[in-house]
Amino acid sequence: MRLPSSLHLKESRDFARIKEKGRSQAGRFFVLALLRDETLADFRFGLVTSKRLGNAVVRNRVRRQLREIIRAHRAEIAPGWQFVTIARWRSADAPFAEMEQDWVRLAKRQGLFLKPAPPAP
RNA sequence: UGGGUCGGCCGGAGUGGUCGCUCGACGGGAGGUCGUUCGCGGCUUUUGCAGACGAGAGGAAAGUCCGGACACCACAAGGCAGCGUGCCGCGCGCAAGCGUCGGAGGUUCUGGGGCAACCCAGGGCAAUGGAAAGUGUCACAGAAAACAAACCGCCCCGCAGCGCUCGUCAGAGCAAAGCAGGGUAAGGGUGAAAAGGCGGGGUAAGAGCCCACCGCUCCGACAGCAAUGAAGGAGGCAUGACAAACCCCACGCGGUGCAAGACAGAACAGGAGAAAGGCCCGCCUGGCCGCAAGCCCUCGCAAGGGGGUGGAUAACUCCGGGUAAUAGUCGCAUCCUGCCUCGCAGGAGUCGGCCCUCCGCUUGCGGAGAGCCGUCAGAUAAAUGACCACGCUGGAAGUCGCGAGACGGAAGGCACAAAAUCCGGCUUAUGAAGGCCGACCCACUUU
Numbered sequence A: 001m002r003l004p005s006s007l008h009l010k011e012s013r014d015f016a017r018i019k020e021k022g023r024s025q026a027g028r029f030f031v032l033a034l035l036r037d038e039t040l041a042d043f044r045f046g047l048v049t050s051k052r053l054g055n056a057v058v059r060n061r062v063r064r065q066l067r068e069i070i071r072a073h074r075a076e077i078a079p080g081w082q083f084v085t086i087a088r089w090r091s092a093d094a095p096f097a098e099m100e101q102d103w104v105r106l107a108k109r110q111g112l113f114l115k116p117a118p119p120a121p
Numbered sequence B: 001u002g003g004g005u006c007g008g009c010c011g012g013a014g015u016g017g018u019c020g021c022u023c024g025a026c027g028g029g030a031g032g033u034c035g036u037u038c039g040c041g042g043c044u045u046u047u048g049c050a051g052a053c054g055a056g057a058g059g060a061a062a063g064u065c066c067g068g069a070c071a072c073c074a075c076a077a078g079g080c081a082g083c084g085u086g087c088c089g090c091g092c093g094c095a096a097g098c099g100u101c102g103g104a105g106g107u108u109c110u111g112g113g114g115c116a117a118c119c120c121a122g123g124g125c126a127a128u129g130g131a132a133a134g135u136g137u138c139a140c141a142g143a144a145a146a147c148a149a150a151c152c153g154c155c156c157c158g159c160a161g162c163g164c165u166c167g168u169c170a171g172a173g174c175a176a177a178g179c180a181g182g183g184u185a186a187g188g189g190u191g192a193a194a195a196g197g198c199g200g201g202g203u204a205a206g207a208g209c210c211c212a213c214c215g216c217u218c219c220g221a222c223a224g225c226a227a228u229g230a231a232g233g234a235g236g237c238a239u240g241a242c243a244a245a246c247c248c249c250a251c252g253c254g255g256u257g258c259a260a261g262a263c264a265g266a267a268c269a270g271g272a273g274a275a276a277g278g279c280c281c282g283c284c285u286g287g288c289c290g291c292a293a294g295c296c297c298u299c300g301c302a303a304g305g306g307g308g309u310g311g312a313u314a315a316c317u318c319c320g321g322g323u324a325a326u327a328g329u330c331g332c333a334u335c336c337u338g339c340c341u342c343g344c345a346g347g348a349g350u351c352g353g354c355c356c357u358c359c360g361c362u363u364g365c366g367g368a369g370a371g372c373c374g375u376c377a378g379a380u381a382a383a384u385g386a387c388c389a390c391g392c393u394g395g396a397a398g399u400c401g402c403g404a405g406a407c408g409g410a411a412g413g414c415a416c417a418a419a420a421u422c423c424g425g426c427u428u429a430u431g432a433a434g435g436c437c438g439a440c441c442c443a444c445u446u447u
Helices: A012-021 A056-072 A089-093 A096-109
Strands: A023-026 A030-036 A043-048 A081-087
Touching: A012 A030, A012 A043, A012 A081, A030 A096, A043 A056, A056 A081, A056 A089, A056 A096
Parallel strands: A043 A081
Antiparallel strands: A023 A030, A030 A081
Protein backbone atom coordinates (compact mmCIF):
# COMPACT_ATOMS: atom_id res chain seq x y z
CA MET A 1 0.00 0.00 0.00
CA ARG A 2 1.60 3.19 -1.20
CA LEU A 3 1.20 6.67 0.15
CA PRO A 4 2.60 9.27 -2.25
CA SER A 5 3.21 12.82 -1.19
CA SER A 6 0.48 13.99 -3.60
CA LEU A 7 -2.02 13.09 -0.87
CA HIS A 8 -0.43 15.60 1.53
CA LEU A 9 -2.14 18.81 2.43
CA LYS A 10 0.33 21.63 1.88
CA GLU A 11 -1.47 24.93 1.70
CA SER A 12 -1.77 26.75 4.95
CA ARG A 13 -5.32 27.83 4.01
CA ASP A 14 -6.34 24.14 3.82
CA PHE A 15 -5.23 23.68 7.40
CA ALA A 16 -7.01 26.86 8.42
CA ARG A 17 -10.24 25.78 6.74
CA ILE A 18 -10.28 22.39 8.43
CA LYS A 19 -9.58 24.01 11.76
CA GLU A 20 -12.35 26.55 11.25
CA LYS A 21 -15.12 24.52 9.58
CA GLY A 22 -14.29 20.93 10.45
CA ARG A 23 -14.83 18.97 13.63
CA SER A 24 -12.15 17.53 15.86
CA GLN A 25 -11.59 15.10 18.67
CA ALA A 26 -8.64 14.68 21.00
CA GLY A 27 -7.16 11.34 21.95
CA ARG A 28 -4.31 10.40 24.21
CA PHE A 29 -1.59 11.06 21.64
CA PHE A 30 -3.29 12.92 18.82
CA VAL A 31 -5.99 15.35 17.85
CA LEU A 32 -7.91 14.38 14.70
CA ALA A 33 -9.61 17.19 12.79
CA LEU A 34 -11.56 16.45 9.64
CA LEU A 35 -13.77 18.01 6.99
CA ARG A 36 -15.88 16.52 4.14
CA ASP A 37 -14.91 17.43 0.58
CA GLU A 38 -17.14 15.50 -1.85
CA THR A 39 -15.12 16.61 -4.88
CA LEU A 40 -12.21 14.42 -3.85
CA ALA A 41 -11.87 10.99 -5.40
CA ASP A 42 -9.64 9.85 -2.56
CA PHE A 43 -8.56 11.71 0.58
CA ARG A 44 -6.04 14.31 1.71
CA PHE A 45 -4.20 14.39 5.00
CA GLY A 46 -1.97 16.79 6.88
CA LEU A 47 0.28 16.37 9.88
CA VAL A 48 1.09 18.92 12.57
CA THR A 49 4.05 18.45 14.88
CA SER A 50 4.68 21.51 16.94
CA LYS A 51 7.89 22.48 18.68
CA ARG A 52 6.42 21.42 22.00
CA LEU A 53 7.03 17.85 20.86
CA GLY A 54 10.82 18.19 20.89
CA ASN A 55 13.66 18.91 18.53
CA ALA A 56 13.64 18.32 14.79
CA VAL A 57 14.65 14.68 15.11
CA VAL A 58 11.73 13.90 17.40
CA ARG A 59 9.26 15.80 15.25
CA ASN A 60 10.43 14.03 12.10
CA ARG A 61 10.12 10.62 13.74
CA VAL A 62 6.58 11.26 14.94
CA ARG A 63 5.62 12.47 11.49
CA ARG A 64 7.01 9.32 9.89
CA GLN A 65 5.27 7.11 12.38
CA LEU A 66 2.01 8.89 11.65
CA ARG A 67 2.51 8.45 7.93
CA GLU A 68 3.15 4.77 8.54
CA ILE A 69 -0.09 4.46 10.52
CA ILE A 70 -2.10 6.20 7.81
CA ARG A 71 -0.44 4.11 5.12
CA ALA A 72 -1.29 0.88 6.93
CA HIS A 73 -4.96 1.87 7.11
CA ARG A 74 -5.24 3.57 3.74
CA ALA A 75 -7.63 0.98 2.29
CA GLU A 76 -10.07 1.53 5.14
CA ILE A 77 -10.27 5.30 4.81
CA ALA A 78 -13.40 6.50 3.04
CA PRO A 79 -12.89 8.87 0.08
CA GLY A 80 -13.89 12.50 0.30
CA TRP A 81 -12.19 13.39 3.57
CA GLN A 82 -9.65 16.05 4.38
CA PHE A 83 -8.16 15.44 7.77
CA VAL A 84 -5.34 16.78 9.91
CA THR A 85 -3.64 14.85 12.67
CA ILE A 86 -2.02 16.95 15.36
CA ALA A 87 0.54 15.22 17.55
CA ARG A 88 0.28 15.96 21.24
CA TRP A 89 3.31 16.16 23.49
CA ARG A 90 2.83 12.66 24.90
CA SER A 91 3.44 11.11 21.49
CA ALA A 92 7.11 12.13 21.52
CA ASP A 93 8.29 8.90 23.16
CA ALA A 94 5.22 6.69 22.85
CA PRO A 95 5.36 3.07 21.64
CA PHE A 96 4.26 2.66 18.05
CA ALA A 97 1.54 0.09 18.83
CA GLU A 98 -0.16 2.41 21.33
CA MET A 99 0.01 5.33 18.90
CA GLU A 100 -1.61 3.23 16.19
CA GLN A 101 -4.34 2.05 18.56
CA ASP A 102 -5.11 5.60 19.61
CA TRP A 103 -5.28 6.89 16.05
CA VAL A 104 -7.52 4.04 14.85
CA ARG A 105 -9.90 4.62 17.75
CA LEU A 106 -10.18 8.32 16.84
CA ALA A 107 -10.67 7.52 13.15
CA LYS A 108 -13.45 5.03 13.88
CA ARG A 109 -15.29 7.36 16.23
CA GLN A 110 -15.17 10.20 13.73
CA GLY A 111 -16.43 8.01 10.86
CA LEU A 112 -13.27 8.33 8.82
CA PHE A 113 -13.33 4.62 7.94
CA LEU A 114 -15.53 3.03 5.28
CA LYS A 115 -17.31 0.52 7.50
CA PRO A 116 -16.41 -1.77 10.44
CA ALA A 117 -12.73 -2.17 9.78
CA PRO A 118 -11.60 -5.52 8.40
CA PRO A 119 -8.98 -7.33 10.47
CA ALA A 120 -5.56 -5.83 9.89
CA PRO A 121 -3.42 -7.79 7.43
C1' U B 1 58.29 -3.22 30.90
C1' G B 2 53.43 -4.29 32.85
C1' G B 3 48.94 -2.71 35.40
C1' G B 4 45.59 1.13 37.16
C1' U B 5 43.29 6.16 37.60
C1' C B 6 42.37 10.87 35.45
C1' G B 7 42.46 14.38 31.39
C1' G B 8 42.75 15.66 26.11
C1' C B 9 42.36 14.29 20.88
C1' C B 10 40.73 10.92 16.89
C1' G B 11 36.66 7.83 15.97
C1' G B 12 30.85 8.41 14.70
C1' A B 13 27.38 1.90 15.91
C1' G B 14 26.30 -4.30 13.73
C1' U B 15 23.01 -8.19 10.79
C1' G B 16 18.59 -9.89 8.44
C1' G B 17 13.36 -9.76 6.89
C1' U B 18 8.66 -7.15 5.39
C1' C B 19 6.91 -2.56 3.66
C1' G B 20 7.43 2.68 2.38
C1' C B 21 9.37 8.04 0.73
C1' U B 22 12.24 11.53 -2.68
C1' C B 23 15.28 12.13 -6.92
C1' G B 24 17.74 10.33 -11.34
C1' A B 25 17.84 7.89 -15.63
C1' C B 26 15.71 3.12 -18.13
C1' G B 27 11.62 0.33 -19.95
C1' G B 28 6.23 0.12 -21.01
C1' G B 29 1.58 2.91 -22.44
C1' A B 30 -0.69 7.23 -24.84
C1' G B 31 -0.39 11.72 -27.96
C1' G B 32 2.24 14.66 -31.76
C1' U B 33 5.51 14.67 -35.90
C1' C B 34 8.76 12.65 -39.71
C1' G B 35 9.99 8.40 -42.56
C1' U B 36 7.95 3.82 -44.31
C1' U B 37 9.06 -1.98 -47.81
C1' C B 38 2.49 -0.54 -43.99
C1' G B 39 5.37 -5.02 -40.33
C1' C B 40 7.18 -0.86 -38.04
C1' G B 41 11.21 2.66 -37.03
C1' G B 42 13.39 7.64 -35.62
C1' C B 43 12.58 12.17 -32.89
C1' U B 44 9.73 14.62 -29.30
C1' U B 45 5.93 15.66 -25.49
C1' U B 46 3.17 13.95 -21.60
C1' U B 47 0.89 10.92 -18.01
C1' G B 48 0.30 7.29 -14.73
C1' C B 49 2.63 2.38 -13.64
C1' A B 50 1.58 -1.17 -6.17
C1' G B 51 7.53 -2.27 -13.49
C1' A B 52 13.01 -3.29 -12.89
C1' C B 53 17.87 -0.40 -11.62
C1' G B 54 20.83 3.21 -8.97
C1' A B 55 21.56 7.03 -5.24
C1' G B 56 19.90 9.35 -0.73
C1' A B 57 21.70 13.59 6.55
C1' G B 58 26.14 15.22 10.13
C1' G B 59 30.72 15.51 12.82
C1' A B 60 28.71 18.51 14.71
C1' A B 61 23.69 19.08 9.54
C1' A B 62 22.99 22.50 15.88
C1' G B 63 24.28 27.57 17.90
C1' U B 64 24.22 31.46 13.99
C1' C B 65 29.72 33.67 16.77
C1' C B 66 33.40 35.06 12.62
C1' G B 67 35.33 35.24 7.44
C1' G B 68 34.37 34.52 2.19
C1' A B 69 31.73 33.40 -2.54
C1' C B 70 27.09 34.93 -4.83
C1' A B 71 22.78 38.50 -5.33
C1' C B 72 20.29 43.10 -4.65
C1' C B 73 20.17 48.19 -2.44
C1' A B 74 21.73 55.01 -4.45
C1' C B 75 29.37 52.68 -3.45
C1' A B 76 25.94 53.29 1.33
C1' A B 77 28.33 60.59 4.74
C1' G B 78 28.03 62.12 10.34
C1' G B 79 25.65 61.00 15.00
C1' C B 80 22.28 57.86 17.81
C1' A B 81 20.38 53.16 18.10
C1' G B 82 21.62 48.00 17.13
C1' C B 83 24.99 43.80 16.99
C1' G B 84 29.74 41.66 18.50
C1' U B 85 34.01 41.44 21.84
C1' G B 86 35.74 42.11 27.28
C1' C B 87 41.93 40.67 33.34
C1' C B 88 47.38 41.41 31.48
C1' G B 89 51.67 39.80 28.53
C1' C B 90 53.51 36.59 24.63
C1' G B 91 52.40 33.49 20.30
C1' C B 92 48.85 32.08 16.08
C1' G B 93 44.59 34.24 13.33
C1' C B 94 41.55 39.29 8.79
C1' A B 95 38.16 37.99 12.65
C1' A B 96 35.35 34.93 15.89
C1' G B 97 38.59 32.57 18.73
C1' C B 98 42.64 29.39 20.30
C1' G B 99 47.25 27.88 23.75
C1' U B 100 50.21 20.97 28.04
C1' C B 101 52.91 29.32 27.54
C1' G B 102 53.88 33.02 31.50
C1' G B 103 51.58 36.34 35.06
C1' A B 104 47.70 39.23 38.22
C1' G B 105 43.41 39.48 41.11
C1' G B 106 38.93 36.47 42.62
C1' U B 107 36.74 32.06 44.38
C1' U B 108 36.90 27.14 46.22
C1' C B 109 39.40 22.73 48.28
C1' U B 110 43.53 20.64 51.09
C1' G B 111 47.50 21.36 54.68
C1' G B 112 49.74 24.55 58.46
C1' G B 113 49.33 28.74 62.06
C1' G B 114 45.63 31.48 65.11
C1' C B 115 40.57 31.61 70.68
C1' A B 116 38.51 33.93 66.48
C1' A B 117 38.68 37.32 62.60
C1' C B 118 42.21 36.16 59.45
C1' C B 119 47.18 34.91 57.53
C1' C B 120 50.74 31.53 54.84
C1' A B 121 51.68 27.43 51.26
C1' G B 122 49.92 24.17 47.42
C1' G B 123 46.08 22.44 43.96
C1' G B 124 41.36 23.14 41.21
C1' C B 125 37.72 26.45 38.71
C1' A B 126 35.73 30.58 35.83
C1' A B 127 32.74 35.06 29.37
C1' U B 128 37.60 37.76 34.91
C1' G B 129 35.85 45.77 32.38
C1' G B 130 32.35 48.62 35.88
C1' A B 131 27.71 47.17 41.55
C1' A B 132 30.30 54.81 45.71
C1' A B 133 26.24 56.84 37.49
C1' G B 134 21.20 55.22 37.62
C1' U B 135 16.94 51.57 37.45
C1' G B 136 15.42 46.73 38.85
C1' U B 137 15.33 41.85 41.55
C1' C B 138 16.55 39.21 46.14
C1' A B 139 11.78 33.49 47.44
C1' C B 140 11.02 31.06 52.36
C1' A B 141 12.05 31.94 57.33
C1' G B 142 12.62 36.06 60.50
C1' A B 143 10.81 41.56 64.85
C1' A B 144 13.90 43.54 61.06
C1' A B 145 16.80 42.34 54.21
C1' A B 146 19.33 47.66 51.96
C1' C B 147 17.84 56.02 53.23
C1' A B 148 18.30 48.61 57.73
C1' A B 149 15.78 46.46 62.22
C1' A B 150 13.88 46.15 69.01
C1' C B 151 10.62 39.59 68.93
C1' C B 152 12.88 37.35 73.29
C1' G B 153 16.58 39.03 76.46
C1' C B 154 19.47 42.96 79.24
C1' C B 155 19.24 47.99 81.56
C1' C B 156 16.98 52.78 83.40
C1' C B 157 12.81 55.87 84.97
C1' G B 158 7.54 56.17 86.38
C1' C B 159 2.93 53.77 88.06
C1' A B 160 1.81 49.68 90.85
C1' G B 161 2.39 46.79 94.84
C1' C B 162 2.20 40.01 95.66
C1' G B 163 5.40 39.59 99.53
C1' C B 164 9.75 40.19 102.97
C1' U B 165 12.43 42.84 106.95
C1' C B 166 12.43 46.35 110.94
C1' G B 167 9.12 48.65 114.20
C1' U B 168 8.20 52.72 119.75
C1' C B 169 2.17 49.66 115.89
C1' A B 170 2.30 55.93 113.85
C1' G B 171 4.90 53.88 110.00
C1' A B 172 9.82 53.13 107.41
C1' G B 173 12.85 50.33 104.06
C1' C B 174 13.46 46.49 100.33
C1' A B 175 10.64 44.68 96.50
C1' A B 176 8.17 39.96 92.50
C1' A B 177 4.31 39.79 88.61
C1' G B 178 1.95 43.45 85.59
C1' C B 179 1.36 48.37 82.78
C1' A B 180 3.41 52.84 80.26
C1' G B 181 7.88 55.38 78.38
C1' G B 182 12.94 55.13 77.04
C1' G B 183 18.01 53.00 76.28
C1' U B 184 20.72 48.85 74.22
C1' A B 185 22.82 45.15 68.43
C1' A B 186 26.76 41.96 73.89
C1' G B 187 23.50 37.12 74.02
C1' G B 188 19.10 33.87 71.95
C1' G B 189 16.32 32.70 67.71
C1' U B 190 15.60 32.99 61.72
C1' G B 191 18.31 32.97 57.35
C1' A B 192 22.59 32.01 51.85
C1' A B 193 23.47 36.76 54.06
C1' A B 194 21.88 40.40 60.31
C1' A B 195 26.24 46.48 59.57
C1' G B 196 33.87 44.18 60.53
C1' G B 197 36.52 40.03 64.17
C1' C B 198 38.81 38.93 68.93
C1' G B 199 40.53 40.68 73.58
C1' G B 200 40.67 44.68 76.99
C1' G B 201 38.86 49.32 78.83
C1' G B 202 34.30 51.52 79.53
C1' U B 203 28.92 51.62 80.86
C1' A B 204 22.71 51.55 84.13
C1' A B 205 23.00 47.89 80.29
C1' G B 206 25.59 48.39 75.93
C1' A B 207 27.94 50.16 71.56
C1' G B 208 34.69 51.72 67.25
C1' C B 209 32.25 54.91 72.49
C1' C B 210 37.96 54.35 73.41
C1' C B 211 42.59 51.14 72.80
C1' A B 212 45.97 46.88 70.83
C1' C B 213 46.23 43.28 66.93
C1' C B 214 43.92 41.38 62.34
C1' G B 215 40.79 42.81 58.27
C1' C B 216 38.61 47.02 55.37
C1' U B 217 38.33 52.03 52.72
C1' C B 218 40.97 56.40 50.74
C1' C B 219 45.73 58.72 49.28
C1' G B 220 50.08 56.60 47.66
C1' A B 221 56.64 57.08 47.34
C1' C B 222 58.31 53.17 44.54
C1' A B 223 58.26 48.55 41.28
C1' G B 224 56.31 46.42 36.68
C1' C B 225 55.57 46.62 29.20
C1' A B 226 50.85 45.74 31.59
C1' A B 227 47.03 43.48 34.58
C1' U B 228 48.50 44.88 39.22
C1' G B 229 51.51 44.94 43.62
C1' A B 230 53.09 48.10 47.47
C1' A B 231 56.69 51.07 51.85
C1' G B 232 54.31 54.79 54.24
C1' G B 233 50.25 58.01 55.63
C1' A B 234 45.06 59.03 56.71
C1' G B 235 40.08 57.19 58.26
C1' G B 236 36.59 54.21 63.42
C1' C B 237 34.59 51.42 59.27
C1' A B 238 31.62 53.75 54.93
C1' U B 239 30.50 50.23 49.98
C1' G B 240 25.32 42.99 50.74
C1' A B 241 24.65 39.97 46.09
C1' C B 242 23.21 39.70 40.87
C1' A B 243 25.95 43.20 35.05
C1' A B 244 24.85 35.14 31.73
C1' A B 245 18.75 41.74 34.41
C1' C B 246 18.47 46.60 32.09
C1' C B 247 22.51 49.64 31.96
C1' C B 248 27.49 52.38 31.88
C1' C B 249 32.66 52.20 29.80
C1' A B 250 36.33 50.81 25.97
C1' C B 251 37.18 48.76 21.14
C1' G B 252 35.20 46.84 16.40
C1' C B 253 31.15 46.52 12.38
C1' G B 254 27.93 49.67 4.90
C1' G B 255 22.93 47.18 4.93
C1' U B 256 19.90 43.07 3.55
C1' G B 257 20.29 37.68 2.98
C1' C B 258 18.79 32.32 -1.89
C1' A B 259 12.05 34.09 1.50
C1' A B 260 18.83 37.29 -2.07
C1' G B 261 17.58 37.62 -6.96
C1' A B 262 16.06 36.24 -12.15
C1' C B 263 12.39 34.16 -15.61
C1' A B 264 7.25 32.85 -17.23
C1' G B 265 5.37 38.29 -17.70
C1' A B 266 2.41 41.09 -21.10
C1' A B 267 5.59 46.83 -17.73
C1' C B 268 4.10 51.89 -23.57
C1' A B 269 1.34 48.96 -16.65
C1' G B 270 -4.11 43.72 -13.97
C1' G B 271 -6.14 45.63 -9.24
C1' A B 272 -5.76 48.47 -4.74
C1' G B 273 -3.29 52.06 -1.83
C1' A B 274 -0.38 56.38 -1.86
C1' A B 275 -4.18 63.02 -1.97
C1' A B 276 3.02 64.69 -1.18
C1' G B 277 5.70 62.05 -0.16
C1' G B 278 9.29 58.13 -0.92
C1' C B 279 14.37 56.18 -0.57
C1' C B 280 19.67 55.63 1.65
C1' C B 281 17.93 54.28 6.82
C1' G B 282 15.21 51.82 12.73
C1' C B 283 15.69 57.50 14.42
C1' C B 284 17.97 62.57 13.67
C1' U B 285 21.24 65.66 10.52
C1' G B 286 22.46 65.37 5.51
C1' G B 287 21.76 63.78 0.60
C1' C B 288 19.07 61.47 -3.75
C1' C B 289 14.25 60.58 -6.51
C1' G B 290 9.38 62.72 -6.98
C1' C B 291 5.69 66.78 -6.31
C1' A B 292 2.57 66.21 -14.09
C1' A B 293 -0.41 68.92 -17.64
C1' G B 294 -3.55 73.16 -17.49
C1' C B 295 -4.81 78.00 -15.21
C1' C B 296 -3.63 82.61 -12.16
C1' C B 297 -0.07 86.13 -9.92
C1' U B 298 4.93 87.79 -9.99
C1' C B 299 10.47 88.52 -11.42
C1' G B 300 13.24 88.46 -16.07
C1' C B 301 14.79 91.16 -22.91
C1' A B 302 14.78 85.85 -23.07
C1' A B 303 15.82 80.91 -21.53
C1' G B 304 13.76 80.30 -17.17
C1' G B 305 12.86 81.17 -11.65
C1' G B 306 9.32 81.93 -7.35
C1' G B 307 4.24 81.57 -5.25
C1' G B 308 -0.79 79.81 -5.61
C1' U B 309 -4.56 76.80 -7.71
C1' G B 310 -5.31 72.22 -9.67
C1' G B 311 -5.77 67.07 -10.11
C1' A B 312 -4.75 61.97 -8.93
C1' U B 313 -0.44 61.28 -12.21
C1' A B 314 4.82 60.17 -9.99
C1' A B 315 8.47 58.05 -6.68
C1' C B 316 7.01 54.12 -3.78
C1' U B 317 4.06 50.15 -1.23
C1' C B 318 0.76 46.01 -1.17
C1' C B 319 -2.28 42.19 -3.41
C1' G B 320 -3.63 38.62 -7.21
C1' G B 321 -2.67 34.21 -10.67
C1' G B 322 -8.28 35.04 -14.93
C1' U B 323 -4.77 34.85 -19.95
C1' A B 324 0.00 32.18 -19.67
C1' A B 325 1.91 28.65 -16.48
C1' U B 326 0.94 25.09 -12.81
C1' A B 327 2.18 19.86 -6.99
C1' G B 328 5.53 27.09 -11.37
C1' U B 329 10.80 27.13 -13.43
C1' C B 330 15.75 28.76 -12.63
C1' G B 331 19.20 30.22 -8.82
C1' C B 332 20.47 24.49 -7.10
C1' A B 333 24.23 20.41 -6.94
C1' U B 334 31.50 15.97 -7.43
C1' C B 335 35.85 18.65 -9.32
C1' C B 336 38.89 20.60 -13.41
C1' U B 337 39.61 22.17 -18.49
C1' G B 338 37.82 23.65 -23.33
C1' C B 339 34.42 25.94 -26.55
C1' C B 340 31.05 26.19 -31.98
C1' U B 341 29.87 29.93 -24.31
C1' C B 342 25.37 28.02 -20.51
C1' G B 343 24.98 22.88 -22.37
C1' C B 344 27.77 19.98 -24.62
C1' A B 345 32.63 17.57 -25.04
C1' G B 346 37.06 15.74 -22.75
C1' G B 347 39.74 14.48 -18.37
C1' A B 348 40.18 13.32 -13.05
C1' G B 349 38.01 11.42 -8.67
C1' U B 350 34.04 8.76 -5.42
C1' C B 351 30.88 4.63 -4.91
C1' G B 352 28.50 0.26 -7.10
C1' G B 353 28.31 -3.75 -10.73
C1' C B 354 30.55 -7.01 -14.49
C1' C B 355 34.91 -9.11 -16.31
C1' C B 356 40.25 -9.97 -16.81
C1' U B 357 45.44 -10.26 -15.01
C1' C B 358 48.88 -10.82 -10.97
C1' C B 359 50.11 -11.96 -5.75
C1' G B 360 49.01 -14.45 -0.94
C1' C B 361 47.21 -18.82 0.61
C1' U B 362 43.03 -20.86 5.25
C1' U B 363 40.75 -23.13 -1.73
C1' G B 364 37.21 -19.49 -1.75
C1' C B 365 38.39 -15.55 0.49
C1' G B 366 41.84 -11.25 0.89
C1' G B 367 44.99 -7.59 -1.58
C1' A B 368 46.89 -4.84 -6.00
C1' G B 369 46.15 -3.25 -11.02
C1' A B 370 43.71 -2.59 -16.01
C1' G B 371 39.06 -2.31 -18.91
C1' C B 372 33.68 -1.49 -19.67
C1' C B 373 28.91 0.31 -17.78
C1' G B 374 26.27 3.18 -14.32
C1' U B 375 26.37 6.95 -10.42
C1' C B 376 27.46 11.62 -7.94
C1' A B 377 21.79 14.17 -1.47
C1' G B 378 18.70 18.11 -3.40
C1' A B 379 13.62 18.01 -0.04
C1' U B 380 10.20 22.61 0.05
C1' A B 381 3.71 21.23 5.62
C1' A B 382 10.11 19.89 3.92
C1' A B 383 12.34 12.81 1.14
C1' U B 384 16.80 10.18 3.07
C1' G B 385 12.76 5.95 6.73
C1' A B 386 8.92 2.63 9.70
C1' C B 387 8.11 -1.95 12.01
C1' C B 388 9.76 -6.79 13.53
C1' A B 389 13.55 -10.26 14.80
C1' C B 390 18.53 -11.07 16.01
C1' G B 391 22.89 -8.54 18.11
C1' C B 392 25.81 -5.62 21.99
C1' U B 393 25.39 -4.05 27.00
C1' G B 394 23.01 -5.09 31.39
C1' G B 395 22.27 -8.10 35.13
C1' A B 396 16.45 -8.73 38.44
C1' A B 397 13.28 -12.90 39.92
C1' G B 398 14.08 -17.88 40.52
C1' U B 399 16.90 -22.76 41.15
C1' C B 400 21.11 -25.48 43.33
C1' G B 401 24.73 -25.21 47.35
C1' C B 402 26.35 -25.34 54.80
C1' G B 403 29.22 -21.64 52.39
C1' A B 404 32.40 -19.37 48.78
C1' G B 405 29.77 -19.54 44.63
C1' A B 406 27.36 -21.80 40.22
C1' C B 407 23.22 -21.93 36.89
C1' G B 408 19.82 -18.54 35.13
C1' G B 409 18.55 -14.89 32.19
C1' A B 410 13.75 -10.33 33.19
C1' A B 411 13.44 -4.97 33.11
C1' G B 412 16.32 -1.08 31.43
C1' G B 413 20.11 1.04 28.05
C1' C B 414 22.47 1.34 22.54
C1' A B 415 24.29 9.22 22.34
C1' C B 416 23.94 14.27 20.79
C1' A B 417 21.26 15.71 17.07
C1' A B 418 18.70 16.02 11.17
C1' A B 419 20.88 19.16 5.12
C1' A B 420 17.63 23.81 3.23
C1' U B 421 22.52 28.54 -1.83
C1' C B 422 27.64 27.00 -1.16
C1' C B 423 32.65 26.97 1.23
C1' G B 424 36.07 27.74 5.41
C1' G B 425 36.73 28.67 10.69
C1' C B 426 34.91 28.88 15.88
C1' U B 427 31.87 27.35 19.98
C1' U B 428 28.65 24.08 22.33
C1' A B 429 26.20 18.90 22.79
C1' U B 430 27.47 13.74 22.58
C1' G B 431 27.65 6.81 22.57
C1' A B 432 30.54 1.46 21.95
C1' A B 433 34.89 -1.02 20.39
C1' G B 434 39.52 0.62 19.05
C1' G B 435 43.77 4.03 18.48
C1' C B 436 47.15 8.19 19.89
C1' C B 437 49.14 11.78 23.50
C1' G B 438 49.97 13.70 28.49
C1' A B 439 49.99 13.63 34.01
C1' C B 440 50.00 10.75 38.43
C1' C B 441 50.15 6.07 41.34
C1' C B 442 51.72 0.85 42.03
C1' A B 443 54.78 -3.45 40.87
C1' C B 444 59.03 -5.59 38.54
C1' U B 445 63.71 -5.32 35.85
C1' U B 446 68.28 -2.80 34.46
C1' U B 447 71.90 1.06 35.33
